[in-house]
Amino acid sequence: MSETVAVPASIDTSVPKNYLNHDKSIKSWLLTLDHKRIALLYLVTISIVFLVAGVLALLVRAELFTAGETLMKPDTYNQFFSLHGILMVFLFIVPSVPAIMGNFVMPMQLGAIDVAFPRLNLASYYIYLIGGVLVVTAILAGNIDTGWTFYTPYSARLGSSVIFMTLAVFIAGFSSILTGLNFIVTIHKMRAPGLTWNRLPLFVWSIYATSIVQVLATPVIGITMLLLLLEKTLQIGIFDPALGGDPILFQHFFWFYSHPAVYIMILPAFGIISDLMGVFSRHEVQGYKFVALSSVAIAFLGFLVWGHHMFVSGQSAISSIVFSLITYLIGIPTGVKVLNWVGTMYRGSVSFKTPMLYALSFLFLFTIGGLTGVALGVLGLDIHLHDTYFVVAHFHYVMMGGTVIAAIGGLHYWWPKITGKMYNETMGSIAAVLIFIGFNVTFFTQFVLGTKGMPRRYYDYQIQYEALHQISTVGSWILASGLFLVLFTFIHSLMKGKKAGSNPWGAATLEWTHTASPPSPHNFDEQPIVTHGPYDYHALARVSGDGAAQTSEPELSESRH
Amino acid sequence: MDHASHGHHITPKSLLIKVFGSLILLTILTVAVSRVHLGALNVPVAIAIAVVKMMLVVTVFMAVKWDNKVNALVIGLSALFVSIFLIFTLFDTAYRGDLSNVDRVPISDQQRQQSAEMAPADAGAAASEMPASGH
Amino acid sequence: MDQQFDASKMGMWIFLVTEVLLFSGMFVAYTVYRVWHPETFDLLSGALDWRLGGFNTLVLLGSSFTVAMSIHSIQKSDKKATVMYLVITLICAAAFMVVKYIEYTTKFEHGVFPGAHFAPHGEHYAPFDVPYAPQFFSIYFVMTGIHGVHVLVGMGVIAWIAIRTAKGHFDSQYYTPIELTGLYWHLVDIIWIFLFPLLYLI
Amino acid sequence: MGTFWMPEGASTMSGEVDSLFYLVYWISVVIFIGVVAAMAYFAIKYRRTRESYVPPIVHENRFLEAAMIFIPLILTMVVFTFGFKTYLKMNIAPPTAYTIEAVASQWKWDFTYPNGKQVTGELHVPEGKPVKVHSTSMDVLHSFFIPQFRVKQDVVPNRYSSVWFQATKVDSFDVFCTEYCGTSHSGMLAKVIVHKPEDFEAWLNAGDDRPLDVQGESLFKANSCNTCHSIDGSRIVGPTFKGLFGSSRTFADGTTRTADEDYLRQSIMQPGSEIVESYPNVMPASYGTTLRPDDVTKIIEYIKTLK
Ligand code: HEA
Ligand code: HEA
Numbered sequence A: 001m002s003e004t005v006a007v008p009a010s011i012d013t014s015v016p017k018n019y020l021n022h023d024k025s026i027k028s029w030l031l032t033l034d035h036k037r038i039a040l041l042y043l044v045t046i047s048i049v050f051l052v053a054g055v056l057a058l059l060v061r062a063e064l065f066t067a068g069e070t071l072m073k074p075d076t077y078n079q080f081f082s083l084h085g086i087l088m089v090f091l092f093i094v095p096s097v098p099a100i101m102g103n104f105v106m107p108m109q110l111g112a113i114d115v116a117f118p119r120l121n122l123a124s125y126y127i128y129l130i131g132g133v134l135v136v137t138a139i140l141a142g143n144i145d146t147g148w149t150f151y152t153p154y155s156a157r158l159g160s161s162v163i164f165m166t167l168a169v170f171i172a173g174f175s176s177i178l179t180g181l182n183f184i185v186t187i188h189k190m191r192a193p194g195l196t197w198n199r200l201p202l203f204v205w206s207i208y209a210t211s212i213v214q215v216l217a218t219p220v221i222g223i224t225m226l227l228l229l230l231e232k233t234l235q236i237g238i239f240d241p242a243l244g245g246d247p248i249l250f251q252h253f254f255w256f257y258s259h260p261a262v263y264i265m266i267l268p269a270f271g272i273i274s275d276l277m278g279v280f281s282r283h284e285v286q287g288y289k290f291v292a293l294s295s296v297a298i299a300f301l302g303f304l305v306w307g308h309h310m311f312v313s314g315q316s317a318i319s320s321i322v323f324s325l326i327t328y329l330i331g332i333p334t335g336v337k338v339l340n341w342v343g344t345m346y347r348g349s350v351s352f353k354t355p356m357l358y359a360l361s362f363l364f365l366f367t368i369g370g371l372t373g374v375a376l377g378v379l380g381l382d383i384h385l386h387d388t389y390f391v392v393a394h395f396h397y398v399m400m401g402g403t404v405i406a407a408i409g410g411l412h413y414w415w416p417k418i419t420g421k422m423y424n425e426t427m428g429s430i431a432a433v434l435i436f437i438g439f440n441v442t443f444f445t446q447f448v449l450g451t452k453g454m455p456r457r458y459y460d461y462q463i464q465y466e467a468l469h470q471i472s473t474v475g476s477w478i479l480a481s482g483l484f485l486v487l488f489t490f491i492h493s494l495m496k497g498k499k500a501g502s503n504p505w506g507a508a509t510l511e512w513t514h515t516a517s518p519p520s521p522h523n524f525d526e527q528p529i530v531t532h533g534p535y536d537y538h539a540l541a542r543v544s545g546d547g548a549a550q551t552s553e554p555e556l557s558e559s560r561h
Numbered sequence B: 001m002d003h004a005s006h007g008h009h010i011t012p013k014s015l016l017i018k019v020f021g022s023l024i025l026l027t028i029l030t031v032a033v034s035r036v037h038l039g040a041l042n043v044p045v046a047i048a049i050a051v052v053k054m055m056l057v058v059t060v061f062m063a064v065k066w067d068n069k070v071n072a073l074v075i076g077l078s079a080l081f082v083s084i085f086l087i088f089t090l091f092d093t094a095y096r097g098d099l100s101n102v103d104r105v106p107i108s109d110q111q112r113q114q115s116a117e118m119a120p121a122d123a124g125a126a127a128s129e130m131p132a133s134g135h
Numbered sequence C: 001m002d003q004q005f006d007a008s009k010m011g012m013w014i015f016l017v018t019e020v021l022l023f024s025g026m027f028v029a030y031t032v033y034r035v036w037h038p039e040t041f042d043l044l045s046g047a048l049d050w051r052l053g054g055f056n057t058l059v060l061l062g063s064s065f066t067v068a069m070s071i072h073s074i075q076k077s078d079k080k081a082t083v084m085y086l087v088i089t090l091i092c093a094a095a096f097m098v099v100k101y102i103e104y105t106t107k108f109e110h111g112v113f114p115g116a117h118f119a120p121h122g123e124h125y126a127p128f129d130v131p132y133a134p135q136f137f138s139i140y141f142v143m144t145g146i147h148g149v150h151v152l153v154g155m156g157v158i159a160w161i162a163i164r165t166a167k168g169h170f171d172s173q174y175y176t177p178i179e180l181t182g183l184y185w186h187l188v189d190i191i192w193i194f195l196f197p198l199l200y201l202i
Numbered sequence D: 001m002g003t004f005w006m007p008e009g010a011s012t013m014s015g016e017v018d019s020l021f022y023l024v025y026w027i028s029v030v031i032f033i034g035v036v037a038a039m040a041y042f043a044i045k046y047r048r049t050r051e052s053y054v055p056p057i058v059h060e061n062r063f064l065e066a067a068m069i070f071i072p073l074i075l076t077m078v079v080f081t082f083g084f085k086t087y088l089k090m091n092i093a094p095p096t097a098y099t100i101e102a103v104a105s106q107w108k109w110d111f112t113y114p115n116g117k118q119v120t121g122e123l124h125v126p127e128g129k130p131v132k133v134h135s136t137s138m139d140v141l142h143s144f145f146i147p148q149f150r151v152k153q154d155v156v157p158n159r160y161s162s163v164w165f166q167a168t169k170v171d172s173f174d175v176f177c178t179e180y181c182g183t184s185h186s187g188m189l190a191k192v193i194v195h196k197p198e199d200f201e202a203w204l205n206a207g208d209d210r211p212l213d214v215q216g217e218s219l220f221k222a223n224s225c226n227t228c229h230s231i232d233g234s235r236i237v238g239p240t241f242k243g244l245f246g247s248s249r250t251f252a253d254g255t256t257r258t259a260d261e262d263y264l265r266q267s268i269m270q271p272g273s274e275i276v277e278s279y280p281n282v283m284p285a286s287y288g289t290t291l292r293p294d295d296v297t298k299i300i301e302y303i304k305t306l307k
């Protein structure tokens, strides 16, 4: 990579300084209070985590290529899948979309110059880093093989590395809480004049719902990890059955956070998809209010269903029944979203740019993931499917097929804004197709494995499962090649990408209509005043080209370039 | 923006003193009540008094009464979610073992119960044998 | 400025929500074990000295009152009174911690430790060696321990705020930090309002 | 032989669970195809042909939005009702069920029959009779799962839990542990062997008259020793048993000792007492309580044969 990455030689000196090049010292990056730069710090760190956790997944799949020992010993395998889960959940997917795209885009969509508490924002990043350092310490201390769920009493009997790992989760949780707190206040207090709740882009709505869940649920994982830590160090006997404690109580504590957490993971993705469907259908998102409020409904209902992870744990039947019943209800607001997204294309003008390809594969994959989630919520059925590969397939369909696919789509969508460069459409679309195919080959087979009874977290398995496991492993290679192509596309764009206009997609939200690509350090030269909805492409057309749809002042956009 | 009104509300000293006085009285009351045996009522009464005390602190000391209503909503939400956590967990723990597939009490308790029953039961068996042998 | 003030206050309230949910885990653990073993918990509240707990309640309520008074004073730009009230608050908090220290050490001396290390001896504590007493004391130590940490943090912040007030950083126009600290301190008080009856009385 | 999805069913519950599965499955397939077909149709029909074209606004249809809420609501409630009924059946054992005690420990299953007979790693049951497996765990969480019977239940230390089933086929099936329990979680297997009722009686009352070392070999597998100890000289988690008997052992603290019968017994009953050099101290201590003394003798006899 040449050093011209950030500042291409072709830079036009008449263009005002942007947030990337106005100050280039390392210090100005590491101590920046600019939400856009903090977003980039997150982007780099979180991508590294994703890469590491993804490579671990590839190793897990490689080991499962044949029954018996393929590459590694059971202890190594157990550590690999645990680390894969822990990294993916706590350090990758929970912070991913809010910390990267929420940070970068949300304040601009609000017409604000920054988040409400910029210092806190930077602090969140460093707290996240400390969490990451602790994870590395735990890995070096060895023997983290609890799975990402840390179930007692097993976890409380392991070596000291569990102490570091629980601390890491505890601290990463704080980062997440502070980000959520910051965003809630920002959305309440920093909206541009005229930007009513009914005119908020749906991405903002979903970040708002996510933040509420983060603030309400994350403290509970904090206290859970603290209690686990004390269980391990002082044997306090709250969860350890040998001391009269109740291991099932631990599961309640864990899932009280971790089920809502799956909505921390998926809601921001919903937001991205809403925006993408609107922009690339050039059409008002159908049922705007329903889509906006269903996020809040999902966030709320998400707190009432955690026990569906415990149907065979030995919890009371009453609670299983209540939890199962409410679990189904979540399908309804989610269905409202899915159907409205599909409806958005109706009589629209659908473009098949790379972000839209991701949005369409999201719809396909997430629907499968969601419907199998509902199947798992069926009491009599979950008894058979619990802790089999059916569950593994379900959650990869929603987390990888849902959140990660949406996040990659969103990254392509906002890439021109973030870097000022276009990426190569052909490479982008090939990668999207590869990922779609690879993903299905990898994980659809796992549904079949699951119904046939293949338990999860198994190093070794019966010979009758081998063929399906091999297909799945081959799929993971296709999937990985697609993801590496994405990485390559982005690096290629940084080095050779064409310069992007301020609004290459013809979007109507403020970050496209009122800022340059890349934006100036303070986002806006003048405070925008909003008069239209976020998907009002007629208003956009009235002010010609990359005009200002969400405001009435066309001269603002003309003063650019 | 016209938030000036609630940003600068000054709570009168007399009100603060009154509330402080009531808090002290309620504390004395809660101790006094706990000394009397109300049976099943002891716990609800103690919690009710604590809730009243909390409301006093929140509304007056924390000035929620004069504050932006969003903040009141925020407090309401936290109370709501704490109750959800509590109630849904109790759905399990209070009814654990309601179907025959799981035992209601842990094994250690079952053993304790057994050994507690064993002792008098043995004595009883011995006693009932006595007249039989006396025949 | 006003918007800034409003924003920080809202941020503080949301932070308090996270604190409440952090403690909620302990309250849930308490309730679950209490529902399972009501007699044990009933008996064990007798192991704690309600006089010490009651004293601490009064001290903490007093400190809450003085914090409220300090805000009242700064709103009238009476900096002297503000500093005085903050200092009284600190003294109350210190008294609270001293009593806690006495309570903890007497328990440790009599082998009353959380969980597995629970081995009570001595006239007062020996009768409490019943099944599930270790759980009660685990919950007691964890709850009061975390609460104590909050008191210590609060003391630090109040001391800092008092110094800044003395230096003249605040007046009736700008006193956000005092107000936010006050909110935090009241929450610490509220938690204790619940801990006291739950642990010492019933 | 089972279907594309479900493995063959072999209990009275399996048919019911399968119909539940297929009910959910077909509803899901229909919804999924509906969503994807509409998506593909709209995407192609309304694809962008003119760059500057701004399509007309489509007003939201309240009727459609309401339908989106109510149709799924009805469907899910139907499914819930079925799932709930099946769940109750699966969890309430008939009072006449034949009860077998099970103890799970890292990483094996011990079963005890009403007449005191004990077996490890093999669950023998009569065909056509309800059987209840009443279980607890010695150490961490485990879970008892028989795919062909569609039953699963976590096994929790310090608490009894149970599953019941009524087998309908004379055959043998896998029992899996489905709650992660450490290194050999995937090796914590057992077989459920369904007999004709009269064969079952015969089995129940028969003693084991095989030679000690042959019985030892079965115990070696049933107790999952084989997940950590090889018999061919290769190193897995623990030392191999090949040529172990009579060899000289060196321990972590530098001391040495000859592997005689006493040493083997001690290594099995108190694994932590002497740690073989360069190996981790991970062998479960629970063997000390779950293995019976004569079982240990049999295993030692077996180890002696591995030259
Ligand atoms: C992004 C993360 C994410 C998301 C969004 C979801 C979404 C859902 N999940 Fe999932 N889930 C996980 C992540 C996620 N899950 C993880 C990580 C685990 C495993 C944890 C572990 O054990 O390690 C898990 C496990 C899990 C279980 C436990 C399985 C077991 O261990 O036995 C259950 C059971 O009920 C469940 C249910 C659901 C449901 C009902 C939804 C719903 O929200 C889905 C709603 C969506 C739809 C329903 C599709 C769209 C709707 C329509 C097209 C309309 C028509 C719909 C109907 C008629 C219903 N999930
Ligand atoms: C976000 C969540 C997430 C994601 C994305 C993934 C992704 C993948 N997972 Fe993972 N998985 C989990 C969360 C996730 N997983 C969890 C929570 C568990 C449970 C753990 C437990 O049981 O405790 C699990 C368990 C799990 C198992 C079960 C193990 C077992 O039970 O024994 C398997 C097996 O196949 C698996 C495979 C994979 C594969 C092949 C991928 C692939 O999709 C990975 C592909 C990724 C890469 C190859 C990296 C490439 C990255 C780059 C090139 C960087 C690109 C940068 C940019 C795009 C900016 N996962």
Ligand code: CUA
Residues within 6 Å of the ligand: D106, D107, D141, D142, D143, D177, D178, D179, D180, D181, D182, D184, D185, D186, D188
């Ligand atoms: Cu036992 Cu897994």
Ligand SMILES: [Cu+2]
Residues within 6 Å of the ligand: A258, A259, A262, A305, A306, A308, A309
């Ligand atoms: Cu869930």
